[in-house]
Each structure stands twice: as C-alpha cells, then as structure tokens.
Amino acid sequence: MAHTLLLVDDEEKVLEFMEPFLRQEGFQIITAKTGNDALRKAKEKKPSLVVLDWMLPELSGIEVCRELRKMNRMGIIMVTARAEETDKIIGLEVGADDYITKPFSLRELAARIRSVLRRIEGPELSEHQIERGELSISESQCRVWKRGKEIPLTPTEFKLLLTLASRPGIVYSRLQLLQAALEDDILNDERTVDAHISRIRKKIEDDPSNPIYIQTAYGFGYRFGDRL
Incomplete structure (x- = not known):
C-alpha cells in the first residue's frame, strides 16, 4: 500500500x-x-x-x-x-x-x-522487552514506560533510545548513532543527534541536566548507563 x-x-x-x-x-x-x-x-x-x-x-x-x-x-x-x-x-x-x-x-x-x-x-522486531532501571522498553510495540507510565517518543527518539539501551556502557559516536538508529550517514548532520538526545533526556530523566540513563562520553559521543 x-x-x-x-x-x-x-x-x-x-x-x-x-x-x-x-x-x-x-x-x-x-x-x-x-x-x-x-x-x-x-x-x-x-x-x-x-x-x-x-x-x-x-x-x-x-x-x-x-x-x-x-x-x-x-x-x-x-x-x-x-x-x-x-x-x-x-x-x-x-x-x-x-x-x-x-x-x-x-x-x-x-x-x-x-x-x-x-x-x-522499523525492522520486524521480536517479542522482547528491555528493563533498564525504571524504564521498560518494548521492541515489538515500539513503546517505553517509566514507573508504569508510558512515555511518548517519536520514531527517531525510540530508535536512538533502543540502540543505546540495548548495549549499556558502550559508547556510540554521533556518526554511529546516525548509521545504527537513523539509518542515515550522508543526508543528516551529526549535530542533529544532540538535539534528539536532548529531547529524549527531557522525557526519561528525572533531572535532564544530570542524566543517569543517556550519558555523555565527552569527546566521543553517548552511552547508556550500565549501573542502573
């Protein structure tokens, strides 16, 4: 269709x-x-x-x-x-x-x-749910909850969060996130990743200025917290 x-x-x-x-x-x-x-x-x-x-x-x-x-x-x-x-x-x-x-x-x-x-x-996703701290991420439903309350994310935000949360502690460069989560390393600007990350933090972090889920690896990119 x-x-x-x-x-x-x-x-x-x-x-x-x-x-x-x-x-x-x-x-x-x-x-x-x-x-x-x-x-x-x-x-x-x-x-x-x-x-x-x-x-x-x-x-x-x-x-x-x-x-x-x-x-x-x-x-x-x-x-x-x-x-x-x-x-x-x-x-x-x-x-x-x-x-x-x-x-x-x-x-x-x-x-x-x-x-x-x-x-x-998105690709066809298996029935799989990721639990990270107070977050629950459903791959199959493309939905996220925190403390049982659903958090509305755009498709781009969800794929970025899923990419990072799937491998806690692993540092992704902005280019890697463009390729893995946004499927685009040519048309997009790496700096747009920062804007998307900022919006995700406002939605999932208790204190976006002191994030525990999506952390900045200064000079490299971003990682998902591995001590949740």
Whole structure:
C-alpha cells in the first residue's frame, strides 16, 4: 500500500514543484496551504508523513508540528529557508524527525522521506522487552514506560533510545548513532543527534541536566548507563 504524504506550504508553486515528482515516486499526496488546514487534514486522512513548511499563515510550522506530535506516529520533515543551526534544532526539539533547507532537490527530499518512513516502520522486531532501571522498553510495540507510565517518543527518539539501551556502557559516536538508529550517514548532520538526545533526556530523566540513563562520553559521543 502506498504511503500518504501531506505536503504543507502556503506557496502554490512549491506544492506544484513537489507533488508531481512525489506521485511519480509512488506516494499518495494531500496538500494544505495553512496551519489549520494541515491539522484538519492530518486528523482526517492520517498521513504516514508530513512535509511541513516553517512559515505558514494562521499557525506557524512549529506550532503545527507540536500539535501533530499529539496525534499518531506520523513522520514530520520540516522545510525551512532558515539555515542557522539554532533554527534547525528548534524544529527537532518540537518533534520533527528531520529538516531540509530551501532550496533543495526533489531527489534529496524523496530520500529523506524514505529514511524517516523506515524509522517509523522499523525492522520486524521480536517479542522482547528491555528493563533498564525504571524504564521498560518494548521492541515489538515500539513503546517505553517509566514507573508504569508510558512515555511518548517519536520514531527517531525510540530508535536512538533502543540502540543505546540495548548495549549499556558502550559508547556510540554521533556518526554511529546516525548509521545504527537513523539509518542515515550522508543526508543528516551529526549535530542533529544532540538535539534528539536532548529531547529524549527531557522525557526519561528525572533531572535532564544530570542524566543517569543517556550519558555523555565527552569527546566521543553517548552511552547508556550500565549501573542502573
């Protein structure tokens, strides 16, 4: 079954640029030009992934992204003309799985879409549950609980946490995490891993500034605590 994409941009020419190519790539396409229309169509059509422009009328792309994250496990790629690192990190921190900066090639966009969809679907996982401290991580259900309360994670966040928690004490470089958890060592920036890790810590740590689960190995990368 073809994946449904929701393309959100207030410029008709941008939608006309993306839509024909992505249809040829085998995707079903829905479009929206405003933030409110995007939320309405996302609720009605339940797309697999949303390509979301940062600058929108009514609601900004950032506001829309926050609301989309309250819905089902759809992928979100932010499209922005902002090249500054801080702007990209803001997009990731509110729930985007990836970002792409204008101008971009359609081939790169399609590659990023497929990369995020792979993260959402994941490989076929065995019935296996990891217990680490107060965390319970279900591979088969792609769900995480702490003290019995479920913690909502994006697909990218879940794969990063699962990768680290599967081998406590082992240090992963940012590049290794891109390859193992995000399946992407070419299109993505290693610094995006830091933004994802920051968001995970805010969700699973009692004190994100003094983490016990995901620890920083300064100068190398990250490890999952092995004394829990």
